[in-house]
Amino acid sequence: MKKDAEKLSQVELDELRGALEAEKDSVEEELAAHGRVQGETGDWQGRSTSEGEESDPSDVADNIEELATNVPLVEELEKRHTDIVDALEKMDNGTYGMCETCEEQIPPDRLEANAAARTCIAHAS
Ligand SMILES: [Zn+2]
Secondary structure, three states: OOOOHHHHOHHHHHHHHHHHHHHHHHHHHHHHOOOOOEOOOOEEOOOOOOOOOOHHHHHHHHHHHHHHHHHHHHHHHHHHHHHHHHHHHHHHHOOOOOOOOOOOOOOOOHHHHHHOOOOOOOOOO
């Protein structure tokens, strides 16, 4: 945080936080729809589509097959989810909007386009 003058205003921060929280909810819904649930460790895990325990081996097999089909999408969603959660954590500890590579302020218009952006434009991968 070298350039205080370019820091986001509280209003902008609140708007971005609202956008992040809304996206987090929709990503979590998507993940749940694809058979993923968040475990106690914070990792996303496969979920049996059957109620209760995974007692029926054929149900488990179906579920594994379904997960395999959805893996690229689910991985993308998980990655997005991690970005969003990290961005929200940064808002809480006051480092939000800082490039993770060079520690310069990320331009506000970039954050408006992608509130979970981790880097400035120069360091976007
Ligand atoms: Zn940078």
